[in-house]
Amino acid sequence: MKKLIVILCLALVCFTCKENTKASTVPINDAIQEAENNLGDIVSSVKENKSIKRLKEELTAKGFQTFDYVDEKTQDTILMQQYFIAFLKRGLVRNQNEEEANRLQSEHLAHLGKMYDLGYADISGPFGDDSDIRGITIYNVPTQKMADSLANSDPMVKAGRLQIEIHPWWAAKGFHLR
Structure with missing residues (x-):
């Protein structure tokens, strides 16, 4: 302010x-x-x-975990919210033929798009290397159980091509990537 x-x-x-x-x-x-x-x-x-206080009240009423602090440099109050970061890891079932793998990929992208459109996921993307961790999705939901359920409803996960590992993750509310 x-x-x-x-x-x-x-x-x-x-x-x-x-x-x-x-x-x-x-x-x-x-x-x-x-x-x-x-x-x-x-x-x-x-x-x-919305003021930080009002936003914090709304998030808390919806079940989100939050805390705030005052930035020493700017003296602004920063609201931190708990998100859930899902690591999409290489699954054990990767023997699908090319046609099946392409179909699953299309369904996977549609699922992630739906999560974004519904406001459940804020950002998703693949990693640029060929490691066992294939990508991430950051879920904007109040509980890890909900994030786990949404992530595991991904067609690639259901088919065993990907596995999910979820961790709580804190970020400043309203900040964005540069």
Whole structure:
């Protein structure tokens, strides 16, 4: 929140100090008033976003595990949520013919897409090497039992081509990959 206020103040200063022909013809009080109106609109839109406290309450009510901490550098409150990371490992049954393996792969991708569309999985992807760990899926569900059930309903897992290993994993809520 402090970052936002600093950014808004800098924008206000830049806006009021901007040199252009309009600025020279508009009285300073009008420019300040316009900047305050713009700042008010921005602050209103920020207030529409859920507070950390509200988000934490909603997640807790749904059964999610959370904790928060204050970032020493920014003084922002960071909400951490428990997710479940599923390692998709090479299974014991890999003797399917090419046609069957391709069908299972299509069904596997459809399953992962469905998990994403339903909001149960946030990210999935294969690894770029040929190790026994073939890929990961990060499940955004309240319990490991639910993540395990969803992961094991994957057609590749049911066919034995993949096996699942799930671990609890903590990440900051709302952060994204860069």
